[in-house]
Amino acid sequence: MGETGTDKALREGSSVKRAAIIAAARDLFVHQGVDRVSMDAVAAQAGVSKRTVYDYFGDKRRLFLAILADASDSLNASARDALDKHLPETAEIATVPQLEEALTAVAVELGTTIVGSADYAAAFALVAQQRLQTPATEDDVVTAPVENALAERFARWAAAGLLDAVDPQLATAHFGALTLLLAYNAQPNPASADPARVRQIMIDGVHAFMRAYGAR
Template sequence: MTAIDKPVREGSLVKRAAILAAARDLFLRDGFERTSMDAVAAQAKVSKRTVYDYYGDKRRLLQGVVEDAAESLVHSLRKALAEHLSDDPPIGTAQELESALTAFAIDLGENVIASADYATVFTLMGEQRVQLPELESPLLLSAMLEDPIGERLAHFHERGLLNAPDSRLAADQLNALTTLLVNNSQPDPINLDLKSVRRTMTEGVRTFMRAYAAQRRM
């Protein structure tokens, strides 16, 4: 086994998680510029040398925080998709699909958009694009959410429940009617009005289905 192949020790995984959690809290509370590596080390209860050994510099640490939160978001999104939009039990009508999409959208609003991971990505990507210009493409928040949703919408198009031959465009529009409306009306993801989120998600799905339900196909 080479040095590259050598697995990370469990203790190292714990330290890495502690460093990321400390850096996330401090970046959100104090801002990237005002957060020192000494403060991160102190909050994580590790040495400053350990922080540098893992991440090299503060810019790479910021990237690690954003990527870790983004991966957690994608995991949560796929879990919500599997719970609400799987084929168990089968979704057989447009009405059942609207109900399933509504449940999914509300779950997305209450448990993903309102999460600390979403606040981390939403806030830090918005504030630190100069520091991390590479996040403009692969970790763009809308792409993270729309690509997995597009996969499921393509499935329901193939099943004849949606008229959505361009599933990515359909996902863009579903996102615009739900998640983006929440972001525009409530720009602070830490203090969301969940009742308003549920209403926005429900109405957004209803509007989406008026446009994309298969029975509207000419």
């Protein structure tokens, strides 16, 4: 399941044009909905002929899937960056306050990069749009890797006596709900978030999480 077969006769083309088309389509799709955006509009926004769009991506559905894959990739990449940056394997976290500080740093960074950035918020919006439609939408944005990485760390801290979490998976879900989920949902419309507001939600969310799960 690694490669989604580029079935036939798709042109490789330059990566800059490809990126331009994806960016244009993403922005238009997010703000107007996939169905209301014509391929002509995508081509115009990308500064490319409509024919080129079809030569590159085949049809509208495959263009959409390409957007999802692209967003999913960069989302996971930046999430992993944030984790490695603020919660490295070598982190010396020995007290609950240290843990809260580190988690807050992670949450704020994730919040500003994910919720605050149109690129990633777009992915969620698009999935939310298509989720209900044609049931054959198994092509989702994969959040699992990040969640698993977090759950693994939670389990380690629980073992170390820093967290009072019987079920690390559940703790991870609650962490996400109190931070990213809440922040994303609190925005009137994604891709235009108020950074300060997001930041405050993150801080409050981590604080509540630590009150619930921090060892006493």
